[in-house]
Every structure is written in structure tokens, then in C-alpha cells.
Amino acid sequence: MNSIPEGPMFESTPATHPNGALWAAILASGVGGFAVGLVVILHEAGIFSAPTLYGPAGGVSGRTTIAVVIWLLSWAALHLRWRNREIEGGRIAAISLILILLGLLGTFPPVWTVF
Secondary structure, eight states, X not given: OXXXXXXXXXXXXXXXXXXXXXXXXXXXXXXXXXXXXXXXXXXXXXXOOOOOSBGGGBTHHHHHHHHHHHHHHHHHHHHHHHTTOOOOOHHHHHHHHHHHHHHHHHTSHHHHTTO
């Protein structure tokens, strides 16, 4: 009498659920973090001049607003593409971490003063 009950509640393989929306949000955070560093470097190199949106904050208000718009657009695009998919996240997590670290690096004065 050691039989295993049968039925959908006792399946031996776990059911998969779409996790694409989760990985879209994680990758978009990497894109947004990288966007901050990139916009800062482009601004400091004189290639792109971000507008001042709030006087007391200065140019940082425009640079961060541009980065937020890039983050939101990438999140929306990735979400629409991946929302119903089952995605293996290891590579996406690594890419997101690298993008965030590169973005953080781009905001340090010793890095952007090179340009």
C-alpha cells in the first residue's frame, strides 16, 4: 500500500509559469542603470547637453529624467515581448548586473573626467 496518489495535484514534474515579465523588469533595471552612466559621460564629454528641468538640482535633473525615460521604454518593450514566455534567467541576471556596474562606473568623476 505504498502507492503514490495520482491526479493533477500529485504530478511529479513542476508546472512552469511564464516568468518573462519578471526578467523583463530585471533587464530593464540594468538598461536604466547603464543609461544613467552613459548620459552622464555623454554630457561631460560635450556630446550631449541634458536640459535643466529643476533649477536647484541643476543638470542632474535632466540627465536622470532621460535615464528614467530610457528605463521605462526598455521595460515596456521587454515586457510586451516576454510577458507570456518562460525564460532562463541566469544570463539575463548576469547581463543586468554588468550593465548596472557599468552605469555606476560612468557616474564617478574619475571616469567621466577622462572624456
